[in-house]
Amino acid sequence: MTGRVGAMARIDISISEVGPRDGLQNTKIFMATDAKKAWIRALAAAGLPEIEVCSFVNPKMIAQFSDAAEVAADALTIPNLSVVALVPNLKGAQRAAEIGVPRLSLPISASEAHSRANVRKTVDEQLAELGAIVALRNTLPPERRFKINAGVSTAFGCTLQGDVPEADVLRIAAAAVTLDADSVSIADTVGYANPGQVRRLLAAVKREIGPKLDAAHFHNTRGLGLANCVAAIEAGVSALDSSLAGLGGCPYAPGASGNVITEDLVFMLESMGLRTGVDFDKLMQAREILVASLPGAEFYGHLAKSGLPKGFAGAVAA
């Protein structure tokens, strides 16, 4: 998602770091609250314009997010950072709104089977939840009103349902806009997308909802994450989600790697001459905090092994 506040340098592609939410969501080890805070601060210090800092899910469902309010409250004190939280439902939105999170993201599965498994609602029931969250937002005083993103998940296929028709994705995206969502992001939740499909689907969504199309979110389950990011950019998307060290892994694909790897994405974009605003060395420092805080977890990333190419100076020099 875009929505960064007060970014100082020009950014061509806005990376939203989702590791503290999507990454930790799939990690068995509980990351200490202080470590989460330090990690998020390091990510922000590296220049990432936006961070999805937690999920306001029921802690009985995912214990990792039992400290969501404390983590989010701390992140809100970081200057020039767009703080996002995932909310699975109205109750989560209420909790996030209470502490003033300015941007909420509600997942809406394009697959009925995934919707029932993920949020125990049909797709239309989850769209109704979006309507309820918008209504909640509209009751708040103007200075406390949050932005709401509809994250269309399993948009490129589903491990439970298999194929997901493009028409279903377009219907949900259009419905979300009609319900007054501020933005719509499109997610390959299970790592099924390929670059051709990404170009086609995102171009179709763009035709359907125009500038309300915000970020694309890919998993690297089958190694196509970066190729899909390039395809998304070609389709006119300028905001991408990714996760430091590719933290995450998909619970439906054991052993498979997780989200698009932030370090690798930053390197690719900067080497293509697309400015991300991210300082690579500081990003690797944030990685060190992460690795030290989650002993035993699986981390990914090519740049962490290979380093930058000789004489690499980023987008400014590209």
Next chain:
Amino acid sequence: MTGRVGAMARIDISISEVGPRDGLQNTKIFMATDAKKAWIRALAAAGLPEIEVCSFVNPKMIAQFSDAAEVAADALTIPNLSVVALVPNLKGAQRAAEIGVPRLSLPISASEAHSRANVRKTVDEQLAELGAIVALRNTLPPERRFKINAGVSTAFGCTLQGDVPEADVLRIAAAAVTLDADSVSIADTVGYANPGQVRRLLAAVKREIGPKLDAAHFHNTRGLGLANCVAAIEAGVSALDSSLAGLGGCPYAPGASGNVITEDLVFMLESMGLRTGVDFDKLMQAREILVASLPGAEFYGHLAKSGLPKGFAGAVAA
């Protein structure tokens, strides 16, 4: 490289498997000759139209290829397979020609520093070597004449020299065509390329030498291998090199992964509706032979962990 003989099914993108050459070149363990033969047969049985089976380098330089003649001779008996061998110089070409290898590839570095390190010649001396190999070919009776590919290496940057000017790549490609090379391939030997650069450089080479531009060859050192393959296709290339299990690794980047991973490339292309002629299950059987034959080596690949998506039927269904 393309150049497959007698392929039965229509192929949109021709994959040249370079594992037995580029992969093994960077592996410390000697792979038994019989295992090499069995692996190559399994790769061919999976439908790969072309395999670079060995290097006719001086065995004192790379002991892995001390059995090059035996391995190549065996591969030449496989029906419907385009057999390629790397030759670093005229002497290698003579050895390959003696046993009737129909397609030779000569590396020509675009970086002077890499050229001296790799073949102990300047770029122009290596171009002269190409001329000598063409002259050798022309002395042979027509039925024994091989095709000769000029592989422009370090075309996207060099670990020794740093930047490699595009003009140098274009000059070598044009010179190779003038010297009567049958084709030219463009290689990112050290994993520096990015998709924007790939599109620009390959389009420029295509303008310079037209259909003589054959394959693109990428390493996955920084995780951009598949994204670069998509960019190459967009630039009009229809032949790609890759290596089963990403075997290889770059000697200049310890710990970094090697060539583009064949299994992942096949999956990506087929999922994009581009036919490769490769049977995925049989390809994974070839991988098992490789893994069993090189204990202790490092293998890569997302598909080997994740498996195909639910209901995946390849390009025919895409």
